[in-house]
Amino acid sequence: MTSVLEFVGEPFDAAAWTAAPPPEVAAPPAAPPAASPLPAPQRDGPGPTALTTLWESVAQAHRSALRAQEALQRRMVTARPGVGAAEPPAPPAVRTAPEGAFKPLARTTVTALDTAALARLAAGDVAGVFGSAYDQDGANPALRFAGGDRPVLNAVGRIELRGGAAGAGRVLAAAEGDAVAAAVQATQVFALFTGLHLCLADAEFVVTAPPSDGARIAGTVDLEVTAVDLVPRPGLTARATVDGVGAFEVSVEVRERPGTPAGPGAGGRGPWLGRLSAAGERTLLSELHMAHLARGDQGLAMGPEFATNTGRKATRLPTGGLLLVDRVVHVDGERGRLDSARYETEYDSPADSWYYADTANASMPHCVYMETSLQAALLIGYYLGPTLAAPDATVSLRNLGGTATVLREVDLRDATIRQSSELLSTTPLPGSMLQEFRYSLAVDGEPFYRGETMFGYFGDAALANQTGLDSGRTLPTWLDAQEVRPRTRRLDLTARRADPAASRCSRGKLALLDEIEVVDGGGRHGAGYLHAVRAIDPADWFFARHFHLDPVIPGSLGVESVIQAMQEWLLDSGHADHLRDPQFVVPVGEPFAWKYRGQFLPVDATSTLEVHLRDVVATPGRVRVSADASMWKPGLRIYELTGVAVELREAGAP
The missing domain is CATH 3.10.129.10 (Hotdog Thioesterase)
Known part of the structure; x- marks a missing residue:
């Protein structure tokens, strides 16, 4: 396990906080209406008219799309052993996410895209294609699926969240045109599908792919995702197979545009960073910041005051499948004031989470009740800055105890848990500092779990001397x-x-x-x-x-x-x-x-x-x-x- 955070590409721009916040932007343009079939034009005389040329172009494009979609369907059918050519492909079974698997920032039931849907993605209407969970209240005005007016992809037959050999995702698409461009567009589709852009306010795609050799296809793209993550930046890598041959690597990163902040500024505040809560509120911190607080750049996660904790032992959230808080909605408190604060956070609990598969319980295991509530408490206690007075000290955070009561039975699969917490006190002691909290968890506005807890900040000497x-x-x-x-x-x-x-x-x-x-x-x-x-x-x-x-x-x-x-x-x-x-x-x-x-x-x-x-x-x-x-x-x-x-x-x- 490395103690140094390695950045691929450009480091985060600390000077972005001196720049003006991104301007307000209009909503993305509405998707063009679906085209109606055109009647064959009449010729006035010898030679083609402008209308004739237009009609022939549309017809040719339509025939090409049909050929590509047919090729995709044949590939999807023949890829399933024992299935006859006349049998339509069945959707893949839902797969439990292994512990540590990437958790999408949004979920959708849309797993196939036609030409019109791809055009809407090219126009920036991500929420219009995948659903309201992808809405960003006008953020990311320049983030576009790279299809433009003439996308290489004609249709996406299947998007699999846990598909592929690595279980990290798969896209099967029909395409006509440049092979590398088709793979890049399929990668961008998967990035948007998993909501990688939702934690930035003004971002762009940065693509790494082999140079095009000019090869053109009229067939299929089979994209298998090999890795997807939020650290150091939201992005994914994949291996593309075009027309069954010629596999190559492609990656896409969602990067903030120059001069745009990706994390909070001094005091943990600043312009809105692009993420909405499940209820549509503009949040303070997102999944990107939780991931960096757990294992990345703490300056990006919490503000520049915490940058010295990057790459060394410090207070952190858990990682992987034990990271059980997603967003900080708001904080009613001020950094440096440790007497009291109120705040609300959120955690999405997908039905495919590893702990639902592994528990003996009918729903969420008790350890997740505890972890998600305690993580919400420690997160904001740390955000307020109890360790900033001694920035060079090595300090670990430990839970010391608490009480909790379940208020009602609730199935938490696919629920968003709203965590309401309150810092009650902070008490400095020789070699340590104690913080007390009160908290409750709710779903759809109805509390189901309530408790109080205490955390302590301890130096190495204090931890070594526990009795x-x-x-x-x-x-x-x-x-x-x-x-x-x-x-x-x-x-x-x-x-x-x-x-x-x-x-x-x-x-x-x-x-x-x-x-x-x-x-x-x-x-x-x-x-x-x-x-x-x-x-x-x-x-x-x-x-x-x-x-x-x-x-x-x-x-x-x-x-x-x-x-x-x-x-x-x-x-x-x-x-x-x-x-x-x-x-x-x-x-x-x-x-x-x-x-x-x-x-x-x-x-x-x-x-x-x-x-x-x-x-x-x-x-x-x-x-x-x-x-x-x-x-x-x-x-x-x-x-x-x-x-x-x-x-x-x-x-x-x-």
Whole structure:
């Protein structure tokens, strides 16, 4: 993992903030109306008339487009083994996005484009083609699909978000004209489809492609995207195959035009940067800035005061599939004033997100509830500048604890979560600084999650001197403290996951436990006791995500591992055997508290958890179990959870 941010192409223009903001622009021109078939003109005499020439040109263009579209359809059909030529191509199945896959800035159901749609893209009417999620309130007046009046592409038969060998995207298109130009236009179509332009206010396409050799085609372009990212700039690379032969590389970058700012100025303010919220408001910061705060140029992300944190250990958001905040809508506060502030952020939760596929829950796992709310809080606490008084100091941000309650059940697939947060206080301490927050999450204006939390900023010395929850004492687990070790039984989670038919089972990136020891009737409350040990591998996926240059296991995944132990016990206990096709849900109205006084690092050998079951409550169609829990790193208890709960309910239960 490199500690230096490498820029391809031009660096961001710091002087852009001294320039005037981009002028207000008119809305892009409306798309031309679809042409009606022209009757064959009558000749007045020998030789072609102007109308004859026009008619013949239109007819020739129409025939060419039909030939190209036919070639595309044949290619799409024959590419599917076992399909006869008469069978139309079926749309690809929806694919779950792997953890870390690029998340588009906007989504659309439009995955094919005819000639008229391509003309509208060439005119800059992106929202008119792909939908209102692509609207920019008049921004990007010069950003155009490079077709002009005579695009090389005649039609796009299919755009696949997760298609291609790399799973990064694919475009199948019909074209007539220059082969390189056709590939470039297909790449630009995919860039617009994924909304790469939406985080800039006045941008242009910068293309890298081989020089044209003059070869012309009347056939197909098969473009497979190999990489797409927002850092250092929004862009993608792809491999184009034209007419089944002659593959070559092409890339496109969405770059701010000279003199146009791409990030906030001093104080974190400045002209609007081009992004709208899900509700259509002009936002303060976009997905571009979140990506740079996580792993890129912090000066671009937050303002020039933070530029010294680029490329070194500093406060950051998580990366990849653990980056769970997309936009800062507004901040009611001022940089340098740390006593209070109010702000709203947004997170889009697509149905194809990795955590929906990997969780045992019916909807979002509890760890994502926690992460998205806590990230929204830490983001603005950091934005206000608590570390700017000592810009050369190495400081890490850690969550210290909080409380939260789920207010109502809600399926969050394809929802935009609105995060409303408030900074309550900032307290300087020797070697550290504490910030307290209050927050709530809502969908469609209705809150569903509410809580409070505390974060601390710590130097390396303070982090190295943490004493855990027991003032440095080594406190054994309940199981190890028994004079006579009680009889245990073992739940084999690895075997459960190995069975494809096993339901309500956490898998993939959320497979956090391998086995659980159970003491029936054990624990502090006499209702049952769970114990599990997990080996820590420095190559575990979450270290690369949380955080860049400062790897530590997310506390939310520790909570998730406790929840998984409880879920497996509830399935095994027989308490839910009377439920028909039950599903796990995050329990409503169950206050939950956590306290962290340490961190799990890549060098730690193991993490150990214990769960003291408190009670099991059955209501019509539901069974809920609650518990208290702790977690240890070698020799030190560092996590304490109170009131953690899991619930199984029948589908449709009241």
